[in-house]
Amino acid sequence: MNMRIFDRLDCSPNILLGCALAVLLAGSATADEATELSSAGAEVYATYCLGCHGAKGDGRGPASDMLIVKPRDFTKGVFKFRSTPTGELPTDQDLYRIITNGAYGTSMPAWPLLTERERYAVIEYLKGFYPGWQTEGPGEPIFIPQPPEFVGSQASIHRGRELYELLDCAKCHGDRGRGDGESANDLDPDIWGNKQRPFNFTSGPLRGGSRVEDIYRTFMTGVGGTAMPSYADIFEEPDGEYILENDAWNLVSYVRSLRNGGRTAPAEDQ
Numbered sequence: 395m396n397m398r399i400f401d402r403l404d405c406s407p408n409i410l411l412g413c414a415l416a417v418l419l420a421g422s423a424t425a426d427e428a429t430e431l432s433s434a435g436a437e438v439y440a441t442y443c444l445g446c447h448g449a450k451g452d453g454r455g456p457a458s459d460m461l462i463v464k465p466r467d468f469t470k471g472v473f474k475f476r477s478t479p480t481g482e483l484p485t486d487q488d489l490y491r492i493i494t495n496g497a498y499g500t501s502m503p504a505w506p507l508l509t510e511r512e513r514y515a516v517i518e519y520l521k522g523f524y525p526g527w528q529t530e531g532p533g534e535p536i537f538i539p540q541p542p543e544f545v546g547s548q549a550s551i552h553r554g555r556e557l558y559e560l561l562d563c564a565k566c567h568g569d570r571g572r573g574d575g576e577s578a579n580d581l582d583p584d585i586w587g588n589k590q591r592p593f594n595f596t597s598g599p600l601r602g603g604s605r606v607e608d609i610y611r612t613f614m615t616g617v618g619g620t621a622m623p624s625y626a627d628i629f630e631e632p633d634g635e636y637i638l639e640n641d642a643w644n645l646v647s648y649v650r651s652l653r654n655g656g657r658t659a660p661a662e663d664q
């Protein structure tokens with residue numbers, strides 16, 4: 395049995411079709427699987443992605459000149475939104491998530507019109523632009539604990555506010571989370587050479603996901619290629635003085651509350 399394909403699929407009831415496909419594919423030859431998906435992916439890429447990401451995958455498609463946030467250059471092997479540690483390649487699920495949801499506030503569209511198979515096919519294809527997919531492969535996703543019940547409580551938001559100041563988040567993201575901190579305009583360009591903008595938490599969904607687990611993951615893995623660092627070292631070994639056990643979750647509470655003017659965390663898990 396080819397188990398790899400199962401790893402890529404979330405067999406929840408709403409995508410039973412995809413799982414049926416996985417069962418079908420599981421019967422086919424393992425070695426051919428990637429090649430076969432990749433050629434189907436070439437077609438999807440040429441139709442829907444090439445205009446922005448370019449024929450060579452370097453982010454210089456014909457439309458890219460007009461865009462403020464530039465399309466990802468896939469040849470560098472650096473991705474912003476990952477469940478894997480800083481410096482490692484994302485998992486198929488990470489790529490699947492961003493292709494499905496798009497990147498809010500940029501021209502990267504959501505692609506619900508593509509079938510699940512087409513999305514996995516184009517993922518296989520875009521891996522062809524960077525040799526590290528063959529040599530290193532994706533990293534291991536970090537462990538995300540079950541969110542504690544106090545996330546979103548007033549006490550947790552209050553503690554999160556202290557951390558937001560202590561860790562200098564405000565310098566980039568601004569006192570009220572509008573992306574207008576004092577350093578916001580002085581950041582060096584990101585690794586692709588584009589101007590960086592600290593995220594404005596008060597509008598729109600977060601690109602790395604807005605659920606509490608998503609925000610926790612973003613702190614722990616950082617946003618690849620940008621000034622947004624990983625805070626894993628700080629939160630995983632709390633010093634007991636400045637940083638306490640579970641403080642990452644308190645910061646999650648505060649960031650979510652910023653979406654609501656800094657008062658309470660929004661109830662919805664969008």
Ligand code: HEC
Pocket residue numbers: 438439442443444445446447457461463464465466472473474475476489492493497500501502503505516517601
């Ligand atoms: C209209 C332009 C446009 C089209 C069409 C487009 N993209 Fe993008 N894409 C972007 C932009 C802009 C970004 C960068 C977003 C950012 O940096 O936040 C991006 C980023 C990405 C990322 C990187 C996410 C990360 O974590 O770094 C992936 C993967 C991606 N696109 C895949 C695709 C695929 C697959 C298609 C075709 C189905 C596609 N894109 C079509 C503009 C586009």
Ligand code: HEC
Pocket residue numbers: 474558561562563564565566567577590591592593599600601602603609612613617620621622623625645649
């Ligand atoms: C040196 C500047 C800088 C500091 C300090 C910083 N950030 Fe960021 N942050 C950024 C930038 C720039 C981005 C946007 C990256 C991109 O997508 O281009 C970002 C993105 C994010 C995102 C992801 C938004 C999304 O779309 O998913 C979160 C969450 C976040 N920051 C939270 C924080 C928190 C909390 C702190 C403090 C612990 C912090 N940041 C400190 C610069 C910074």
